[in-house]
Amino acid sequence: MRRVVSLYLPTWPTDRIRRRLGDPPRDKPLVTVGMNGARRIVVSACRAAQDLGLQAGMPLAQAQALIPNLHVVEATPDDDAAALRELARWAIRYSPVVSPDDPSGIWIDIAGVAHLFGSEEALLADLIGRLKKTGIAARAAVADAPGAAWAVVRYGKAGVVPPGRMVDAVATLTVEALRLPPETLSAMHRLGIDRVGQLAAMPLAPMVRRFGKEAALRLDQALGHAFEPLNPLIPEEAAVSSVAFADPIGRLEDLKQVVRHLAERLCADLTKRGEGVRRLDLIFRRVDSKGASLRVGTAKASRDHGHLAKLFDERLETIDPGFGIEEVVLIASRTEPLYEYQTEARGIDEEPAAPDMSQLVDRLTARVGSGRVYRLAPVQSIVPERMTAKVPPLSPATGVAWPKSLLRPSRLIDPPEPVTVTALLPDHPPAAFIWRHVRHRVAKADGPERITSEWWLGDQPKAIRDYYRVETDKGARFWMFRDAPAADGGHWWLHGLFA
Incomplete structure (x- = not known):
């Protein structure tokens, strides 16, 4: 199924200028201007300028009368388009099918690649977050068709349109969401057609006679009834x-x-x-x-x-x-x-090279996704759930290791699960416990091993845990802890299973 992201950059020209010049500050109004006949007009305005009432198409004299200290820069549409193309090249990190949508957007077809980021929501969050860090204001929406995503991100609520729900997402939007010429939109408003759903309810023949074939095409593209191709951008150096x-x-x-x-x-x-x-x-x-x-x-x-x-x-x-x-x-x-290198030489004894696991990692990654292929590396922490970290499967060893005398279960339950414990005395090891509705009688117990949170956390409250290794009358071994002394009303938790 096709899934297309429409990335909208509402203040792209001014954001680009600020990134290039580093000035003015973002709280100062900035506009780009150009010629419209004999008049100089505002071509684009930053968010601060828009909040003060400036908008594209306004005469520059009027804008400067409203804001005397207005920062003005000549508009350069060609430079904006070239920079947008470079941004589209950067967006290839998300999908191989990326196309600029002049003058202020980018198309990204994410069908078949969203799982690499966890989900479509996670992909959009990563995309918007990266742009925000570089000073680029952006919104994004994903839908089954480019026209629907374009309409939703600009005139609706940006985000993920569920598959097959384009009609519901687009029908309530204004007709401006259909990418139609101003004269066509004016004709629709004169006839009282303000919403996409109203236009969709009209018979096809009268619609085409009144508004032209383009209106019918744009409507079908927004509703997913007509296919809209994207021309992928292929880097020249690739x-x-x-x-x-x-x-x-x-x-x-x-x-x-x-x-x-x-x-x-x-x-x-x-x-x-x-x-x-x-x-x-x-x-x-x-x-x-x-x-x-x-x-x-x-x-x-x-x-x-x-x-x-x-x-x-x-x-x-x-x-x-x-x-x-x-x-x-x-x-x-x-x-x-990647250069050629000599792997072996006759007559020279060398230590055997470590086995190359890269092809196995590649096959597993292609099958289950990159986020599910990793290895666990030791971390210098005494809190059990923070003693490991996920790292790339082929990342080099850091030299950090756990003490050999540290007895830890082969399987850690994260997060720990609550258990109901019966003890002979309040501060004694468990005599029996109930876990997942099953009662276990303890035959042997060893502990407690007190573990507290790291001292370098500063003034944060330090957690205290008393851990016990217990063995049941059936031979199963568990790792349990009480999160506070019995006098303080501590509760019991199961945190691991020994092999």
């Missing part, structure tokens, strides 16, 4: 391998063979450049102008074309060929230097 077919293909076996052929050609090109792949994008173009894309990454730079092609094998089944695929493009969207 290594690209592509093939077009006189007769469209669609069989899974044919797609796998094409990907292997493209990977072999791409790796040959990368060998000449002394580079290896870290991220690969595969783009399919169908005969009906619809497209699809897949993205995979590698744990370290690679030019093994057989391995790279296999990373796509399982996910090729998700591609809908429709009436046939007429072009396939393989892009090395992220590369790193």
Whole structure:
């Protein structure tokens, strides 16, 4: 299913100027101006200027009369468009299908890649957060069609439109959300048509006679009834391998063979450049102008074309060929230097090299997602749930290790689960406990081991835990703790299971 992000940059020209010049401060009004006939008018205004009543199209003389200390910069639409294209190149980190939407937006087709960020909501949050840190105001919405996402982010509530719910999201918006010329919008308002739903309720023939074919097309695009293609932006410096077919293909076996052929050609090109792949994008173009894309990454730079092609094998089944695929493009969207090196020499005894786990990591990542492939590294902390951290699977060792004498369970339950404990005396180990509605009788117990929170946390209240290792009459071993002394009303928790 197609899912498209519309990224809206409401103050792009002024944000770009501030990032380039570092002036004026964001609380000072800033506008760009240009010529409209013999008059100088406001072309764009920053948020501070808009809050003071300035808007695009206003005569500059009027704007300066309202705000005497107004900062004025000449508008440069060509520079704005070039910078927007560069920003679109940066957005390829989120998807291989990215296209500028002049003058203040970017399209990003995230079908098949949203899971790499956890969810569509997480992807949007990451995108907006990164732009905000660089001083760029942005909003974003995702929907099944570009027109719906464009309408929602500018005239509705930005965010995620659930699949198949475009009509509900767009129908209540004003007709300005349909990307129509001002004269067409004026004609609609004269007839009392202010909402998209009102226009959608009109019969097609009268609508076309009154407002033209463009109105019907834009309405269908916003509601997802007409396909709107996106032209992906391919970086000029990227290594690209592509093939077009006189007769469209669609069989899974044919797609796998094409990907292997493209990977072999791409790796040959990368060998000449002394580079290896870290991220690969595969783009399919169908005969009906619809497209699809897949993205995979590698744990370290690679030019093994057989391995790279296999990373796509399982996910090729998700591609809908429709009436046939007429072009396939393989892009090395992220590369790193990779040079040949001597792996062995005859007659020279060397220590055996560590096994290369990168291909295994790549296959697992392609199958389950990058966020689910990691290893646990020791952390210098005495609080059990903070003694490990998730790190990339091939990251080098830090030299930090746990003390060998530290007895810890093989499985940690996070967060700890409450248990009901029976003890012979208040400060004694448990004699029996109930966990998950099952009663366990304790045969042996060892403890307590008192653990407190780190002293370097400053004035924060320090938690006190008394841990016990207990063994039941059936041989099961558990790790339990009381979160405060018995006199202070401490509660019991189960925190781990021993093998």
